[in-house]
Amino acid sequence: MIATVPESAVAALDARLDKNAGQPLAVAFSGGGDSLAMLLVASGWARRAGRQIIAFTVDHRLQAGSGDWARWCAERAQAQGIAHRTLVWDGAKPATGLPAAARAARHRLIAEAARAAGARVVLFGHTLDDRLEAAWMAAHGIRVGAPRAWSPSPVWPEGRGQHVLRPLIDLRRSVLRDWLRTGGETWIDDPANADAGQPRIRARLELAGETAPHLREADETYPSTPLSVGPAGEVSIAPSMLSGDGANRLLGAAICCVSGRERPPRASAVDRLRQRISAAETARATLGGVRVAASGPAIMLAREVGDSRARGPASITLERDGAQVFDGRFEVETRVAGLSLTALGGRMPKLPRRLRGRLASLHPLARAALPALIDGSGAVSCPTLEPDPRVRIRALISLRLAGACGMVHGEAEIR
Numbered sequence: 001m002i003a004t005v006p007e008s009a010v011a012a013l014d015a016r017l018d019k020n021a022g023q024p025l026a027v028a029f030s031g032g033g034d035s036l037a038m039l040l041v042a043s044g045w046a047r048r049a050g051r052q053i054i055a056f057t058v059d060h061r062l063q064a065g066s067g068d069w070a071r072w073c074a075e076r077a078q079a080q081g082i083a084h085r086t087l088v089w090d091g092a093k094p095a096t097g098l099p100a101a102a103r104a105a106r107h108r109l110i111a112e113a114a115r116a117a118g119a120r121v122v123l124f125g126h127t128l129d130d131r132l133e134a135a136w137m138a139a140h141g142i143r144v145g146a147p148r149a150w151s152p153s154p155v156w157p158e159g160r161g162q163h164v165l166r167p168l169i170d171l172r173r174s175v176l177r178d179w180l181r182t183g184g185e186t187w188i189d190d191p192a193n194a195d196a197g198q199p200r201i202r203a204r205l206e207l208a209g210e211t212a213p214h215l216r217e218a219d220e221t222y223p224s225t226p227l228s229v230g231p232a233g234e235v236s237i238a239p240s241m242l243s244g245d246g247a248n249r250l251l252g253a254a255i256c257c258v259s260g261r262e263r264p265p266r267a268s269a270v271d272r273l274r275q276r277i278s279a280a281e282t283a284r285a286t287l288g289g290v291r292v293a294a295s296g297p298a299i300m301l302a303r304e305v306g307d308s309r310a311r312g313p314a315s316i317t318l319e320r321d322g323a324q325v326f327d328g329r330f331e332v333e334t335r336v337a338g339l340s341l342t343a344l345g346g347r348m349p350k351l352p353r354r355l356r357g358r359l360a361s362l363h364p365l366a367r368a369a370l371p372a373l374i375d376g377s378g379a380v381s382c383p384t385l386e387p388d389p390r391v392r393i394r395a396l397i398s399l400r401l402a403g404a405c406g407m408v409h410g411e412a413e414i415r
Contacts, residue, residue, distance in 0.1 A: 026056060039076075053083070056085050158254075233358075248270050258303055303369035318334045326371055
């Protein structure tokens with residue numbers, strides 16, 4: 001079994017990665033046994049494919065020896081001929097929920113660094129044990145996401161245009177460590193992994209020595225084609241899409257993408273909304289920063305704007321020569337000073353007449369959520385209704401929704 005460990009992981013890499021891509025691959029490398037196994041397997045695959053690898057180590061500054069661990073990781077990666085960067089989680093740490101905050105910080109730091117390096121895929125060394133631990137915690141009422149073999153980056157907007165690949169997800173941690181020992185490898189054992197006060201460590205202790213059942217990722221049925229996305233980032237869904245397996249997950253993903261937020265609403269709230277839509281010919285509701293209107297042949301989802309109870313779109317001042325994300329929904333670049341971007345809202349009368357005429361073609365719920373470009377004189381334009389030479393803007397909703405709905409099957413399909 002030990003001899004087959006690299007081969008099974010390599011098969012997973014072959015299935016998802018593009019051997020002809022010019023971009024580097026990012027590897028999350030903590031120095032633990034799982035991530036070391038991931039680094040070594042990825043290194044061998046990359047050499048054969050002619051791909052570059054960059055290893056990223058996050059120093060959370062949570063233990064006195066974390067700096068020494070980061071230096072060990074740098075030396076180990078460099079000994080393998082792999083470029084390495086240490087990323088530091090600076091600033092105050094939360095008094096509660098520290099493990100979750102540390103995981104989120106790790107994903108954000110790595111996603112930002114991978115984007116700067118041009119990488120579209122980040123490799124993580126999660127194993128079957130991580131999936132078993134997540135299932136144990138869920139069974140004990142602890143809400144936690146289960147790692148998947150292939151999924152969009154869990155952070156937004158830092159992880160836009162990136163996917164996470166976990167080639168070791170069907171292998172036991174003990175098998176990987178046996179494989180490492182046969183090669184004379186050593187790794188770092190984080191003392192936090194002995195803290196039985198943490199739910200994940202309690203799960204690990206409970207599951208130690210058990211024979212793992214075969215866990216399958218849930219089969220999810222989604223539409224075979226991307227949903228319709230309009231110039232305000234609004235999404236139109238056919239009622240037939242909200243029936244059958246995967247309907248709740250599709251609706252939740254659509255709400256998340258239209259709102260620009262990092263995570264969808266709670267599953268129970270999404271289910272109640274779906275049932276309400278299915279039971280009535282017409283329905284209006286608000287959930288997760290999105291206004292939903294069901295009427296006749298379509299269900300419209302549009303960003304909520306102007307409700308003081310909601311976190312509506314915040315205006316941003318555009319900086320020159322760099323990509324910025326507006327409201328989690330649009331990426332914009334400019335080389336012109338003095339511009340800002342906000343939701344159109346009540347500025348519709350300030351649009352040029354030719355653009356005001358185009359508003360009639362949009363659903364009434366969507367109009368206020370159009371991105372409005374404002375210059376120093378107060379003039380308003382809408383670059384998604386009519387191209388504006390001062391900016392380059394692209395909607396992120398359809399790309400994000402495609403990833404969330406499993407329509408991106410490998411690195412070559414990431415745009």
